[in-house]
Amino acid sequence: MKDEIKLIIPSRSANEGYARVAVGAFITRFDPTLEELNDIKTAVSEAVTNCIVHAYKDTIGLIYITVSADKGIVKIRIRDRGCGIPDIARAKEPLFTTGGEERAGLGFAVMESFTDKLTVRSTVGKGTTVTLQKRLKVKDDGQK
Numbered sequence: 820m821k822d823e824i825k826l827i828i829p830s831r832s833a834n835e836g837y838a839r840v841a842v843g844a845f846i847t848r849f850d851p852t853l854e855e856l857n858d859i860k861t862a863v864s865e866a867v868t869n870c871i872v873h874a875y876k877d878t879i880g881l882i883y884i885t886v887s888a889d890k891g892i893v894k895i896r897i898r899d900r901g902c903g904i905p906d907i908a909r910a911k912e913p914l915f916t917t918g919g920e921e922r923a924g925l926g927f928a929v930m931e932s933f934t935d936k937l938t939v940r941s942t943v944g945k946g947t948t949v950t951l952q953k954r955l956k957v958k959d960d961g962q963k
Contacts, residue, residue, distance in 0.1 A: 821889040822848070828867075828882050830875040838867045842886050842895060849888050851944040851955050859893060859953055865929045866897040866949045873903025874947060888955075891917070895951040903943035910937070 824845050841862045851859070863884075869883045883898040886958040893918040904910045931937045934951045941947040 821887055823885065823887040827883040828884070830871045830880045830882050832871055835864055835871060836886055836950060839864050845886050846888070846893060849893070849955055855953065855955055859895070862864065862930045862933040862951050863897070866951065869898065870901065871900040874899040876902070891955045893953050893955060895956045896948060898946060899946040900946040903945055904939070904941035904947055905943050907939050907941055
């Protein structure tokens with residue numbers, strides 16, 4: 820059976836930690852390893868930070884987070900209605916950033932390295948949806 824939660828949070832920097840903890844709390848119900856839990860929380864932090872820093876640069880908007888788990892696969896969708904990404908391939912290049920010199924430009928690379936699958940869809944002027952997917956290790960009895 821598929822379990823799911825939905826969160827809507829303002830794009831304030833303090834809410835990055837909240838999103839990370841809320842997603843982590845939901846995921847713990849499926850008994851992930853500590854490494855799996857930390858991987859998911861790190862990827863969520865990067866995706867939410869991208870919304871805060873890039874999508875809603877000098878304004879506050881809403882970030883929509885949906886987390887679902889089914890048969891050991893966790894899927895996290897993080898969506899904004901911000902400025903959108905004109906060139907997703909370029910945005911995914913390591914060290915590319917539109918956030919100024921203080922940003923490393925590694926957000927998508929980090930998300931990819933900590934998940935099994937990363938999908939990015941974006942429309943300029945309408946927003947971006949990042950979908951993260953991770954398969955959790957299944958215990959010997961087939962239960963998670």
